[in-house]
Amino acid sequence: MRDANALLQRRELMQERMREDGYLLLRGVLEQDLVLHARKTVLDSLQSDGQLDPGMPLMDGVPKSDIKLSFQPELAQKNNQPLQQLLYDTNCNLMRLFRRFLGGPVLHFDFTWLRCLSPGLGTPSHCDIVFMGRGTRNLYTAWVPLGDVDFLTGGLMVLENSHTNGRLRETxxxxxxxxxxxxxxxxxxxxxxxxxxxxxxxxxxxxxxLGGRWLVAEYEVGDVVIFCMDLVHGGMDNRSNRLRLSSDSRYQLASEPADERWIGENPSGHSRAGKRGRIC
Incomplete structure (x- = not known):
């Protein structure tokens, strides 16, 4: 993956790169102290539940050998104030970045996707649009690693130019x-x-x-990848002995329609309440 830090001060250049690549890899733009505080808050919760190896340093995030973790959104909610601040505080860098990138007031989804991925297989390939496509298509995901992520731990991978595949978009x-x-x-x-x-x-x-290459990177505390709804992506396998912690959050212009499943105090998400019937 290629980074986009040189484009940060020019909205039109960021937008052009997004159209071209479908993603923006930005290095070191987030508050590192908040990232690490959010990581510690997650690991404190896992440790208190007896899911971490007590013989290893907390911040290493080493799970017990019989523990398998993956999607843990409950660890991202209001009791994780550092993560909420990092992702959604209007005075913090990520929201400032989205205001600059989108060119107006920003709405974020209230639901936060948090993953604590145990050693093993990564997240299967997909596009985000099928999960949150009832509002604007001009919606963007921010993938934030909550800690350093090397190739052994795995991380986000994106399929080159997949966001331009018209047939995939229509099907x-x-x-x-x-x-x-x-x-x-x-x-x-x-x-x-x-x-x-x-x-x-x-x-x-x-x-x-679909063609193209899987593009990958190693990530450090403070990095973020922003990508569009039509970009095929997934998670690499975790071949380390540690958990891979990351969050996904979503942002759009406040003036455009939003997917109601992910907005409000208790978003319905993919529950029965979020289902929508049609005649087939």
């Missing part, structure tokens, strides 16, 4: 994971996990099908 990219057929009473999509939204669990298959 897979037009789906909604929470849509179901009203005229099919037993439609499995009516359940919370009826359709998981993955393109494939085999990144090589996706690369061969």
């Amino acid at each position: 897979y990219g037009s789906r909604d994971v929470d849509s179901y057929c009203e005229n099919r009473p037993n439609d499995p999509a009516l359940t919370a996990n009826g359709y998981n939204g993955w393109l494939s669990e085999d990144p090589n298959l996706i690369r061969e099908s």
Whole structure:
């Protein structure tokens, strides 16, 4: 992946790079003390639940050998004030960055996606649009590593030029994971996990099908990757003995429509309340 720090002061150049690459890799732009404080808050919670190896330093985030963790959004909510401040405080760097990039007042989703990925397989490849496409398509994800992430620990990977694939956008990219057929009473999509939204669990298959290269990077505390809804991405395998901690948060212009599943005090998300019926 190529970094975009040289473009930070020019909105038009950031927008041009986003159109070209589908992502902006920005090095060292976030408050490192808040990143580390957020990491410690997550690890403190995991330690208190008995999920970390007590013989290892807390900040290393080494899980017990029999513990398998992945998606932990409850550890990102209001009790993690450092993370909430890092991602959503209007006076902190990420919100300032989005105001500059979008050119106006910013709305962020209230739900925060937090991952504490145990050693093992990474996150399957997908596009975010199928999970949050009921509002504007001019919506952006900020992927924030909560700690240094080398190639052994794995990290975000993006499929080169996949955001420009018109056929993918018109087929897979037009789906909604929470849509179901009203005229099919037993439609499995009516359940919370009826359709998981993955393109494939085999990144090589996706690369061969869509073309391009999987682009990767190593990340340090303070880095962030911002990317568009149509960019195919996933998580590399974690081949270390540590947890890989990261957050995903979403941002858009406040003047554009927002996906109601992710807004409010208790967002419905992919629950039964978030389902939307249609005639098939």
